[in-house]
Amino acid sequence: xxxxxxxxxxxxxxxxxxxxxxxxxxxxxxxxxxxxxxxxxxxxxxxxxxxxxxxxxxxxxxxxxxxxxxxxxxxxxxxxxxxxxxxxxxxxxxxxxxxxxxxxxxxxxxxxxxxxxxxxxxxxxxxxxxxxxxxxxxxxxxxxxxxxxxxxxxxxxxxxxxxxxxxxxxxxxxxxxxxxxxxxxxxxxxxxxxxxxxxxxxxxxxxxxxxxxxxxxxxxxxxxxxxxxxxxxxxxxxxxxxxxxxxxxxxxxxxxxxxxxxxxxxxxxxxxxxxxxxxxxxxxxxxxxxxxxxxxxxxxxxxxxxxxxxxxxxxxxxxxxxxxxxxxxxxxxxxxxxxxxxxxxxxxxxxxxxxxxxxxxxxxxxxxxxxxxxxxxxxxxxxxxxxxxxxxxxxxxxxxxxxxxxxxxxxxxxxxxxxxxxxxxxxxxxxxxxxxxxxxxxxxxxxxxxxxxxxxxxxxxxxxxxxxxxxxxxxxxxxxxxxxxxxxxxxxxxxxxxxxxxxxxxxxxxxxxxxxxxxxxxxxxxxxxxxxxxxxxxxxxxxxxxxxxxxxxxxxxxxxxxxxxxxxxxxxxxxxxxxxxxxxxxxxxxxxxxxxxxxxxxxxxxxxxxxxxxxxxxxxxxxxxxxxxxxxxxxxxxxxxxxxxxxxxxxxxxxxxxxxxxxxxxxxxxxx
Numbered sequence: 073x074x075x076x077x078x079x080x081x082x083x084x085x086x087x088x089x090x091x092x093x094x095x096x097x098x099x100x101x102x103x104x105x106x107x108x109x110x111x112x113x114x115x116x117x118x119x120x121x122x123x124x125x126x127x128x129x130x131x132x133x134x135x136x137x138x139x140x141x142x143x144x145x146x147x148x149x150x151x152x153x154x155x156x157x158x159x160x161x162x163x164x165x166x167x168x169x170x171x172x173x174x175x176x177x178x179x180x181x182x183x184x185x186x187x188x189x190x191x192x193x194x195x196x197x198x199x200x201x202x203x204x205x206x207x208x209x210x211x212x213x214x215x216x217x218x219x220x221x222x223x224x225x226x227x228x229x230x231x232x233x234x235x236x237x238x239x240x241x242x243x244x245x246x247x248x249x250x251x252x253x254x255x256x257x258x259x260x261x262x263x264x265x266x267x268x269x270x271x272x273x274x275x276x277x278x279x280x281x282x283x284x285x286x287x288x289x290x291x292x293x294x295x296x297x298x299x300x301x302x303x304x305x306x307x308x309x310x311x312x313x314x315x316x317x318x319x320x321x322x323x324x325x326x327x328x329x330x331x332x333x334x335x336x337x338x339x340x341x342x343x344x345x346x347x348x349x350x351x352x353x354x355x356x357x358x359x360x361x362x363x364x365x366x367x368x369x370x371x372x373x374x375x376x377x378x379x380x381x382x383x384x385x386x387x388x389x390x391x392x393x394x395x396x397x398x399x400x401x402x403x404x405x406x407x408x409x410x411x412x413x414x415x416x417x418x419x420x421x422x423x424x425x426x427x428x429x430x431x432x433x434x435x436x437x438x439x440x441x442x443x444x445x446x447x448x449x450x451x452x453x454x455x456x457x458x459x460x461x462x463x464x465x466x467x468x469x470x471x472x473x474x475x476x477x478x479x480x481x482x483x484x485x486x487x488x489x490x491x492x493x494x495x496x497x498x499x500x501x502x503x504x505x506x507x508x509x510x511x512x513x514x515x516x517x518x519x520x521x522x523x524x525x526x527x528x529x530x531x532x533x534x535x536x537x538x539x540x541x542x543x544x545x546x547x548x549x550x551x552x553x554x555x556x557x558x559x560x561x562x563x564x565x566x567x568x569x570x571x572x573x574x575x576x577x578x579x580x581x582x583x584x585x586x587x588x589x590x591x592x593x594x595x596x597x598x599x600x601x602x603x604x605x606x607x608x609x610x611x612x613x614x615x616x617x618x619x620x621x622x623x624x625x626x627x628x629x630x631x632x633x634x635x636x637x638x639x640x641x642x643x644x645x646x647x648x649x650x651x652x653x654x655x656x657x658x659x660x661x662x663x664x665x666x667x668x669x670x671x672x673x674x675x676x677x678x679x680x681x682x683x684x685x686x687x688x689x690x691x692x693x694x695x696x697x698x699x700x701x702x703x704x705x706x707x708x709x710x711x712x713x714x715x716x717x718x719x720x721x722x723x724x725x726x727x728x729x730x731x732x733x734x735x736x737x738x739x740x741x742x743x744x
Contacts, residue, residue, distance in 0.1 A: 081139035084156040086129045087164060087209060088141065093122045094202040101194025111190040112179050117551075119198055120175035126168035126205065133161035134579050146214060153273050155211035158579040159344070162420065163208040163336045165576075169562055170328045170427040171201055177435045177555025178321040180548070181442065188233040196233075200226035200325065207333050213262035213272035216337075217255065224251040227330060230322040231314050243310075243317035250310040254300030258337070261293035265345055277345045287346055291353050294341040295360075302334035302390050305364045306697040312371070315383035316447070320438025323379060327386040328431035332423050335393055342401065343584040351500070354402025361398050362513055365391025369520040370669045373527065374662035374693050376449045378437045381528055382430065385473065388521060389426045393419045395514065396488050399507075400585060406499055409587035415491035416581050417589050421566070421573060422484035428562035429472035429481055435559070436466040439552055440532065443545040449528075449658035454537040459547045463533045465556040470529045472563045474522040478611040478618075480566025483573070483599070485518055486609060520665070527661040535655040568611050570599045659691070666693065674699055 097115050104110045133139070138157040146152045156164075178197070182190060203223035210216035228251070232244035266272050267280040282290065296307070303311040315323045342349070368387030375381035396419030403412035437447075439462045446452055456463040472479035475486075492511035498504050537543055548556065566573060578588035599609045666673065674694035680687030719730070 084139040098195035098198035101191040105191035116179040123168040123172035130164035152215040153211035173558035180551025240317040243313040247314040257297030264290040298334040298338040316379035324431040324434035349405040351405040358398030361394030373665040376658040413587035418487035425480035432469035432559040456533040474525040
């Protein structure tokens with residue numbers, strides 16, 4: 073299509089207009105740099121309205137034909153190509169759905185004099201949202217990389233919003249470094265995919281029939297590039313640092329939404345732009361996903377910082393998503409389209425579920441942080457009494473994250489287990505033996521995830537206050553509650569209406585693996601992934617059964633048994649005093665996991681002796697990858713920089729000598 077031509081179907085035009093509306097809201101924030109009330113009470117709610125409109129526009133596009141547009145807003149001869157198809161429409165819905173709740177929460181969360189001026193923060197926030205939306209709409213490498221880098225820069229400035237802290241600045245720089253290393257890998261991947269044609273549009277890449285060697289090179293580059301943004305091991309080191317450093321709404325967007333753009337990019341390359349799948353690609357992604365999931369959940373179990381715990385939990389969930397994608401790649405390579413669709417459906421459903429429940433958990437920690445000024449689990453406790461709104465919202469998010477029915481997290485993890493357990497025989501006998509073992513590992517990760525969520529919720533909200541100041545903590549405000557309710561509704565809807573969710577995912581899986589689960593669904597209220605004889609799930613009936621059981625227990629105990637309530641102190645093993653020191657601590661809760669999985673940790677202990685006047689015990693849990701991979705690389709870069717620095721003597725005679733030596737060396741090389 074010529075460079076100046078503009079062609080856009082109504083839904084794509086509306087999606088581009090909504091992304092532009094986010095940018096306009098950001099510019100309005102710059103114009104009202106210090107007008108806090110306007111920014112918080114008008115611009116952020118308007119951003120939420122744009123997000124909801126984006127969901128409304130993207131939903132029908134899932135079932136529509138692909139729509140394209142070429143906008144002359146790039147460089148001369150390099151216009152921006154955009155495309156709205158089933159895959160991009162799905163991720164637009166995820167972006168808009170989670171962003172709506174986070175933006176509503178942000179209207180009540182941000183305060184004056186918190187690092188960055190409110191108007192500038194509004195600009196960075198809405199440019200971040202617009203860039204994510206445009207990433208999933210981009211249809212050429214040029215537009216994709218521009219939006220990808222815009223997303224990275226906007227999120228960097230959001231991470232370093234409180235830039236007065238040296239620790240936050242270091243976390244931001246680490247994130248930016250890993251993001252740009254990933255961007256280089258993605259750019260090289262697009263260079264391979266265009267096959268020396270000079271045309272970097274995705275339409276041209278789809279036409280290239282790359283040989284297996286070059287297709288594998290492009291695949292590995294995509295895995296490295298998008299894996300760096302997603303937080304796959306060993307490229308995960310930025311995530312536990314950047315997410316805790318950012319303001320809580322930004323952490324919610326980065327964990328719940330931004331990580332999913334990396335999933336989108338990998339799916340676009342692996343299934344859409346590459347001509348075919350090779351079986352070992354699936355094995356590689358499956359292995360990395362499983363290692364990431366186990367690594368993330370084990371590290372989450374030993375954390376004593378709220379936001380760091382949730383950041384490691386995001387590493388675990390991203391690992392589960394990539395494990396599902398890897399299994400789908402494996403099945404697709406052997407032509408098993410139906411089970412490939414099952415595995416891919418599980419991964420995509422977890423993309424949506426994780427976006428809602430992790431965003432909910434991060435904004436809930438933000439409410440706790442504002443009310444208590446504490447992030448350490450060791451100083452919290454008993455907040456359910458003084459923050460009931462936040463407590464109940466967090467409980468729902470915790471249940472969804474733990475994969476318990478009837479919420480969205482259970483549906484996606486249940487489908488993922490089905491894809492591992494109920495699969496036909498693979499042509500490779502080794503893989504046939506491996507898949508059930510992997511299913512056991514998935515079950516272990518799911519169990520540990522429940523353990524982590526019990527620790528998180530129990531230590532923060534149950535028991536007694538560990539600090540006297542917690543008794544005066546305030547509950548969330550109206551805007552914050554509205555944002556939480558939106559995300560809670562998403563978690564519930566994804567759990568109670570899985571058949572309808574599969575209908576939305578069917579065009580996406582049909583586009584990518586030429587099969588879907590719609591023919592296997594058992595009507596509107598029954599989920600049947602394989603066959604009704606093997607497994608089925610009816611969430612509404614399950615919910616009704618749980619509610620009936622609670623009602624029956626209440627009736628039997630309160631009405632028939634004695635009808636009276638007697639309140640007494642909790643039994644404490646005969647100890648006469650009850651205080652917060654008798655409760656489980658975050659460190660004590662994580663100790664069994666720390667002992668069982670000790671080889672995964674780099675631990676430094678400070679042990680007291682019998683002669684210490686003030687004995688102290690402390691343990692610091694570190695990441696082996698940081699010490700094995702990143703610190704040696706940093707030292708090598710520093711040594712190289714020092715060597716290069718010696719060459720800069722500041723004397724013109726030395727520089728002329730360098731030039732003369734270079735010319736002589738070139739002459740010798742040419743005349744050999």
